[in-house]
Amino acid sequence: MSAVYGYLRVSGTDQVLDLQRDALAKAGCDRVWEEVASGAKNDRPELIDLLDHLRPGDTLIVWRLDRLGRSLTHLIETVEDLQSRGVSFKSLTETIDTSSPGGMLVFQIFGALAQFERALIQERTVAGLAAARARGRIGGQPKRIDAAKARQIQRMIEDGTPKSEIAAVLGIGRATLYRHLAAPSS
Missing domain, CATH: 1.10.10 (Arc Repressor Mutant, subunit A)
Structure with missing residues (x-):
C-alpha cells in the first residue's frame, strides 16, 4: 500500500513551520517529518529517517524545493535516487510532480541546467589557470624558501x-x- 509522506524544514528555531504544515496537510500527507536544521547540512536526521521509510509506490511531498535539497545538484541526486527506488516526488510551490511526464520533464530540465552550470565552472577554472600560467603564476602556495x-x-x-x-x-x-x-x- 503506497503512502504519501511530507517533509518540512526551517533553518532556525525562530522560524515557524505552520505554513508548510498547513500545505502538507492539505496535500493529504499520511505522515510528516519536521526538521529545524540548515539546508546545507548533510546530516539531517529527520530527512534520513524519512528517506529510509520510503517504499516503491510512495510519494514524498515538500512545500518548496529548497526545503529538501541544499543545492540544485544535491536536490537532483536525491530525486534521481527516489526515482530509482520507485518513489514519486512533488513540490507544491513549484508544482513539480515526477509521477507525471510533464513533471519529469521539468525536473530533467533542472538536471540539465545543473550539469551545464558544472561544465561552465570547470571551463572557467581551466581558463583561469591557463591565464595565470601565461602570466608566470604556478598554482598552489608561494614557496616559503626562496x-x-x-x-x-x-x-x-x-x-x-x-x-x-x-x-x-x-x-x-x-x-x-x-x-x-x-x-x-x-
Missing part, C-alpha cells in the same frame, strides 16, 4: 647552527626546513 633563504640555510648549516634556530631566524616552520633539506635539489 633562493636567498636557501643560501642562508646552507651557510647556517655549514656554521653548525641548530635547525630549530635556523627555522626561527628565517620565520619558517621546522617541517618546512626539513622538507627543504630533504629535497633532492638541496
Whole structure:
C-alpha cells in the first residue's frame, strides 16, 4: 500500500513551520517529518529517517524545493535516487510532480541546467589557470624558501647552527626546513 509522506524544514528555531504544515496537510500527507536544521547540512536526521521509510509506490511531498535539497545538484541526486527506488516526488510551490511526464520533464530540465552550470565552472577554472600560467603564476602556495633563504640555510648549516634556530631566524616552520633539506635539489 503506497503512502504519501511530507517533509518540512526551517533553518532556525525562530522560524515557524505552520505554513508548510498547513500545505502538507492539505496535500493529504499520511505522515510528516519536521526538521529545524540548515539546508546545507548533510546530516539531517529527520530527512534520513524519512528517506529510509520510503517504499516503491510512495510519494514524498515538500512545500518548496529548497526545503529538501541544499543545492540544485544535491536536490537532483536525491530525486534521481527516489526515482530509482520507485518513489514519486512533488513540490507544491513549484508544482513539480515526477509521477507525471510533464513533471519529469521539468525536473530533467533542472538536471540539465545543473550539469551545464558544472561544465561552465570547470571551463572557467581551466581558463583561469591557463591565464595565470601565461602570466608566470604556478598554482598552489608561494614557496616559503626562496633562493636567498636557501643560501642562508646552507651557510647556517655549514656554521653548525641548530635547525630549530635556523627555522626561527628565517620565520619558517621546522617541517618546512626539513622538507627543504630533504629535497633532492638541496
